[in-house]
Structures are given as C-alpha cells and as structure tokens.
Amino acid sequence: MTAQDSTTAPTSIAVSTPGDTETGTLGAARGAGPEHRSTTPGHGDARADARTGTLLAALGVTAFSLTFPATAWGLEGFGPWSLVAVRSVLAALVAGGCLLALRVPPPGRRHWAGLAVVAGGVVLGFPLLTTLALETATTSHAAVVVGLLPLTTALLSALRTGARPSRTFWAAALAGAAAVIAFTVQQSGGTLTGADAYLFGALLVCAAGYTEGGRLARLMPGWQVIGWALVLCLPLSVPGALVALSYEPVRLTGHSVTGLLWVAAGSQFLGLVVWYRGMAAIGVPKASQLQLAQPLLTLVWSVLLLGEHLTPAAPLTAAAVLVCIAVTQRTRG
Incomplete structure (x- = not known):
C-alpha cells in the first residue's frame, strides 16, 4: 500500500490480532464480552448490561459463599465420600441435561486434557478435600483459609502464562499467605491439623482448575467448561457414589438433603453459570472484586445457619486477606 493509499483508507477497517482467528468467531457465537462490543451507539444499553452483569456475578459469589454451610448440613446425613460423589453425579445430570437440550457438540479432542484438570481440581479435588x-x-x-483462593489462583495463573507481576503484587501475596498461616497455626494451638492440610491442598487443586478453566473459557462458554468437566467425571463419580453409599450410613433429614441439593445444583453448576455470565458482561477484574466478599459472607452464614461463634481472629484475618487480594487485583491490572 502506498502512502497515499494509507491516508485514504477507511478508518473502520478492523485490524486482526493473533487471537482473532480463534476467539473472534467463538466470541460472536456465544455473545462477546464488553471488550468485543462497541458501546458507542448506546451508552444506556451498556450501563444496563453492566448492572445486569454485576447482579449475576454477585449471585454467583453468594452461591459460592453458601457452599461450606451447605456441606456442613450435608455431613449431618451423609458420609464425606458419599456427599462428594453424589453431589458430582447430581450436578453432572443437571449439566448433561442442559448440554443435551441445547444440542451442544462435544469439545475438540485438544481440549479434553484441560477439561481433565478442571474436573480433577474443581469437580473432585476441591469438594473432596474441603468436605474432609x-x-x-x-x-x-x-x-x-479458603479466602486465599483468589490470590492462589492469581499466582498460579501468573506462573502458567509467564506474566511478571510487580513487586507490590508479590508483597501483597506473601502478606496474605502469612496472615492465613498465622491464623491456622493460632487456631490449632501452634500446629497445623489434618483439616488445615486438606484446606491448603484444596486451595492448590482448585486454583489449578480455575486457571485451566479460565484458559478454556476463552475458547468456549464458561458454563460449558464446567458442564463437560462434570460429564467427564461420571465414569468415576457414579461407581464412586455406589460404593460410598454401600459403606457409609445415610440418614436423610431436612438439613442433609437441602445441603446436598445446594452443593450439587447451586454451588457446583448454577452458581458457576451466573458467575461466568457476569464476568462476560462486566469483565474479570470487576467480577474478581466482588468475589473478595465471599469469605466474609461465609462467616455470616456460619453464624446464621450453623450457630457458630466467631473468634475475634477470624473476621480480622478475613479482612486482612481481603486487603491483600485487593492490592493484587489492582497491581495486576
């Protein structure tokens, strides 16, 4: 192109980027996020979309915040292995029904390894370790302890993508980790307990699942990522549920059934659906800020639903972790 041609070329020509060939068509098919839409024609529509997205993301955070109290209810009538296996089967049935109803084709073979990481971390690993x-x-x-999950996910994501966060980011990450470790040691009388080992393991596997799921969510809708991960676990979760139910006694009560249904449909599927839709509407940074309220919401539910009494260290540590995560979210941007 000559210099004259370049000056007269229309400004509306789209400039392709390396990701356009892979994400552009998919983004149009599934409803592109705000970064793919032009908000110039109607700012009112953009503001309405932002309000809707914020509400959906907030609903997702609320659903996640109820997971631990619902799990505690479920353990009143189910053993830990039975609760995890049955919740996975029920969630997979809901997800599989949606995939069939919408005639969603299976993902490409190149995506199944990533889906296996999501399944191992989010569908099986995190629920099992936190339930234990x-x-x-x-x-x-x-x-x-699990309030450190957004920070852990950010750290693993930085390692996975090769990004170089600032010194402020790493300082906040270390401060948050120190606060959580100090809390767990203080609560356990100076030593880490088996429960703390389970929780820290849950942090790592879930962060790995979130990191890989975030990568896949750029290639397919987020609800399909968790949906196919749940379906992928059926060959393990179905026989696992049958074996666990045969060995662990079951006592059906209002609390145990309600807890099971919530962790299966609410936490493991529907909560993720509205969460991903909210992120698509308002963007990951804003949605992540909403998730900072999740640990404090869980503390509130533990008092209201379970009658637990909080020690002064719990809310103080939660607040410290929130501050550290907020700093990392700002510096990452």
Missing part, C-alpha cells in the same frame, strides 16, 4: 476438612474444622475456619 469440615469433618473436624468449623466453616468459619475453613472460610478464612
């Missing part, structure tokens, strides 16, 4: 922890730990204790 809640057999001896209170939900308020678990909420503070």
Whole structure:
C-alpha cells in the first residue's frame, strides 16, 4: 500500500490480532464480552448490561459463599465420600441435561486434557478435600483459609502464562499467605491439623482448575467448561457414589438433603453459570472484586445457619486477606 493509499483508507477497517482467528468467531457465537462490543451507539444499553452483569456475578459469589454451610448440613446425613460423589453425579445430570437440550457438540479432542484438570481440581479435588476438612474444622475456619483462593489462583495463573507481576503484587501475596498461616497455626494451638492440610491442598487443586478453566473459557462458554468437566467425571463419580453409599450410613433429614441439593445444583453448576455470565458482561477484574466478599459472607452464614461463634481472629484475618487480594487485583491490572 502506498502512502497515499494509507491516508485514504477507511478508518473502520478492523485490524486482526493473533487471537482473532480463534476467539473472534467463538466470541460472536456465544455473545462477546464488553471488550468485543462497541458501546458507542448506546451508552444506556451498556450501563444496563453492566448492572445486569454485576447482579449475576454477585449471585454467583453468594452461591459460592453458601457452599461450606451447605456441606456442613450435608455431613449431618451423609458420609464425606458419599456427599462428594453424589453431589458430582447430581450436578453432572443437571449439566448433561442442559448440554443435551441445547444440542451442544462435544469439545475438540485438544481440549479434553484441560477439561481433565478442571474436573480433577474443581469437580473432585476441591469438594473432596474441603468436605474432609469440615469433618473436624468449623466453616468459619475453613472460610478464612479458603479466602486465599483468589490470590492462589492469581499466582498460579501468573506462573502458567509467564506474566511478571510487580513487586507490590508479590508483597501483597506473601502478606496474605502469612496472615492465613498465622491464623491456622493460632487456631490449632501452634500446629497445623489434618483439616488445615486438606484446606491448603484444596486451595492448590482448585486454583489449578480455575486457571485451566479460565484458559478454556476463552475458547468456549464458561458454563460449558464446567458442564463437560462434570460429564467427564461420571465414569468415576457414579461407581464412586455406589460404593460410598454401600459403606457409609445415610440418614436423610431436612438439613442433609437441602445441603446436598445446594452443593450439587447451586454451588457446583448454577452458581458457576451466573458467575461466568457476569464476568462476560462486566469483565474479570470487576467480577474478581466482588468475589473478595465471599469469605466474609461465609462467616455470616456460619453464624446464621450453623450457630457458630466467631473468634475475634477470624473476621480480622478475613479482612486482612481481603486487603491483600485487593492490592493484587489492582497491581495486576
């Protein structure tokens, strides 16, 4: 193109980027996020979309904040292995029904390895480890420890993508980790307990699942990522549920059934659906800020639903972790 051609070329020509060939068509098919839409024609529509997205993301955070209290209820009538296996089967049935109803084709073979990481971390690893922890730990204790999950996810994501966060980011990350470790040691009388080991393991596997799921969510809708991960676990979760139910006694009560149904449909599927839709509307940074309220919400639910009594260290540590995570969210931008 000559210099004259370049000056007269229309400004509306779209400039392709390396990701356009992969994400552009998919983004149009599934409803592109705010970064793919032009908000110039109607700012009112953009503001309405932002309000809707904020509400959806907030609903997702609320659903996640109820997971630990609902798990505690479920453990009143189910064993830990039965609760995890049955919740996975029920969530997979809901997700599979949605995939079938919408005639969603299976993802490409190149995506199944990533989906296996999501399944191992989010569908099986995190629920199992946190359920085992809640057999001896209170939900308020678990909420503070797992309040480090957004920070852990950010750290693993930085390692996975090769990004170089600032010194402020790393200082806040270390401060948050120190606050959580100090809390767990203080609560356990100077030593880490088996429950704490389960919770820290849950942090790592869930962060790995979130990191890989975030990568896949750029290639397919987020609800399909968790949906296919749940379906992928059926060959393990179905026989696992049958074996666990044959060995662990079951006592059906209002609390145990309600807790099971919530962690299956609410936490493991529907909460993720509205969460991903909210992120698509308002963007990951804003949605992440909303998730900072999750540990404090869980502390509130533990008092209201379970009658737990909080020690002064629990809310103080939760607040310290929130501050550290907020700093990392700002510096990452």
